[in-house]
Amino acid sequence: MTARPSPATGPPPSGRTPSAPARAEQAAATGSATRSRAGTKPPAGTHGVRPAAPLTEEDRARLLGGAHHDPHALLGAHPVRGGLLVRALRPHARRVTVVAKGLRAELPSEGDGLFAGVLPLRTAPEYELLVDYGEHTLTVRDPYRFLPALGELDLHLFGEGRHEQLWQALGARTMDHQGATGTRFTLWAPNARGVRVVGDFNYWDGTASPMRSLGSSGIWELFLPGIGAGELYKFEITRPDGSRTVRADPMARRTECPPATASVVDESHFRWQDAEWMAGRGRRPVHQAPFSVYEVHLPSWRPGLTYRQLAAQLPVYIKDLGFTHVEFMPVAEHPFGGSWGYQVTGFYAPTARMGTPDDFRFLIDALHRAGIGVLMDWVPAHFPRDDWALAEFDGRPLYEHQDPARAAHPDWGTLEFDYGRTEVRNFLVANAVYWCEEFHIDGLRVDAVASMLYLDYSREDGGWTPNVHGGREDLDAVAFLQEMNATVYRRCPGVVTIAEESTAWDGVTRATHLVGPGGFGGLGFGLKWNMGWMHDSLGYVSKEPVHRKYHHGEMTFSMIYAYSENYVLPISHDEVVHGKRALVSKMPGDWWQQRANHRAYLGFMWAHPGKQLLFMGQEFAQGAEWAESHGPDWWLLDPSYEAEPDHRGVRDLVRDLNSRYAAAPALWERDTDPAGFRWIDGDAGEDNVFSFLRFAADGSPLISVSNFSPVVRHAYRLGVPDDIPAWREILNTDDPRYGGSGVANPDLLKTDPTPWNGRDSSLTTVLPPLATIWFAPA
Missing domain, CATH: 3.20.20.80 (Glycosidases)
Structure with missing residues (x-):
């Protein structure tokens, strides 16, 4: 379980302070537009325009109050008896004029920012609205003349819960729609009485930008022409009780930088150059890699x-x-x-x-x-x-x-x-x-x-x-x-x-179609963090060596269940915060012994069945706990720092662990196969020693031996396969390059016919203090 600090209280909910009403009015003109100089006025043109039948009081109140489910039925252009009704909602505007090819018709005001009139037309032309605010004039495309920009298939898939690319249907998406370039806003809010889009483009006043409900889907939609990438926005929602709340977009693909909370209209222009990686990443199953x-x-x-x-x-x-x-x-x-x-x-x-x-x-x-x-x-x-x-x-x-x-x-x-x-x-x-x-x-x-x-x-x-x-x-x-x-x-x-997953739930990494003893199908994960191994092994190495023999089973117990799931061995951020201390600081003894324990533990971890995970800073034995405010103590690696070899040596070990590991299929090809592991001696508790064999798919072996005692063990015998005539040391965490004491084995160790550990042949080795050694066939 990931440790968490206290929750945030969060910044103010709106993230924006609305501008003065006059500026809010300018914003009501969603869309791009042609701005004329202050003082100029569009030519009036009321010839042939008749007043429209007024809205019902209910429709008017709901529309102006942001609680109408279908503003497109009231706004925009609609054929009526005797012509074409055009209605626009532009609060604080002085005049609104419909402009089309060969047409310029001023709409009579209905009050409260509503303008409507019946034009002597049978069908709706492609028109724009010329909105006069007195000091400036905007030419905009009417958002309410557009059909829904979300398809029936999208609605169907979402209703079924199977829209696997939901981000292409919901949220803010720039597009060309019915000959106009703009942004489609869509939001799932099934309990809302009404939803309006607010943003920088309308000075955070959504009066002129109500969205329509797309039936029983619970989705609200509005296409705003002229709005493009980079615009800030949120949704103003009228709740069932009539109150309002302003919310960030749950599907926003970009946000403002915290503590600001607005969503940002985004479109990607990135060109990937990783085709080779993408084509090859699935060639080898992760469990065998x-x-x-x-x-x-x-x-x-x-x-x-x-x-x-x-x-x-x-x-x-x-x-x-x-x-x-x-x-x-x-x-x-x-x-x-x-x-x-x-x-x-x-x-x-x-x-x-x-x-x-x-x-x-x-x-x-x-x-x-x-x-x-x-x-x-x-x-x-x-x-x-x-x-x-x-x-x-x-x-x-x-x-x-x-x-x-x-x-x-x-x-x-x-x-x-x-x-x-x-x-x-x-x-x-x-x-x-x-x-x-x-x-x-x-x-x-x-x-x-x-x-x-x-x-x-x-x-x-x-x-x-x-x-x-x-x-x-x-x-x-x-x-x-x-x-x-x-x-x-x-x-x-x-x-x-x-x-x-920190419990013994059965089948975390079992395929979903396979049912386990508990009656559940597998959860279908590829890998699972081995929290038991992490807890037990850290408990063991934190003990003084003299006491470790009483806890020997904490290091061997993991092999009882090692193949019940496909495991990752994690030393994560959770283990180096909140008083748990950094990995090297968990170790007992003086500074040399702490680092030696740290190195031996990493060598044991890299050889143990399962994948490895190490949190930043632990690769160079940072002694302080991690803090998100300053990160790793990189200064420990500065050549001018007198203790630098202590930390650089541990980092060199991690580099060599990874290179030796990658070159040794025995350490990863059969991570999920019990035949890939054999204890040489799992019961050497009195010696604080753990020795085992790992096997590659072709049977090639590798030996790992860890001595968690601070004494050198001379002539330490290990039972080994008798078909390998000689072995060589390929990694020793006590190497002076890593900060160790330099106790090592000869370049070549010959197998002799002395039975040991239940095998017919054995090796005579020397085990450095607080160290892990890997041997490979010579």
């Missing part, structure tokens, strides 16, 4: 860098260290930086703190071109309560569960999604696909899966309601995770999904 991950909090890796500046530095650093993948802590927009991204308000928008969405694409492209895969933390478990975001979005629970007890997350002060609601499930499944398709993400690490799976998670007895079968499993969440995984794997070849 080297997979070594460097976890990064982008805003603090080197604070102050933009996405494009990171692209110049991060790929070089990761490639030099030999990691196969980088994992970003959550990058979706979040208002409170102290949440590290785990309290998301903009699920479809990369955080604007470091640049634009195309800048983020640039970073991923640079990593791919360097041969580095990109994983991303994804947070579908909950969202914060900020009143400009998702909470009670349209006046009633919408994204969260209807039952307040089910909606409230007991640990983080946030709200849980309603996974049983079709549209909410679609919102999240499409979001997983979105990051993979639009940003070429290679894997999603799904946060806090355990909190989703159990109805009683962190809840006291009586504080939760069993499912229909009387159990504690959240059946809706199970179905959602299965659908998400199945959809991502079907649509995005080569992508891997990874579960942060």
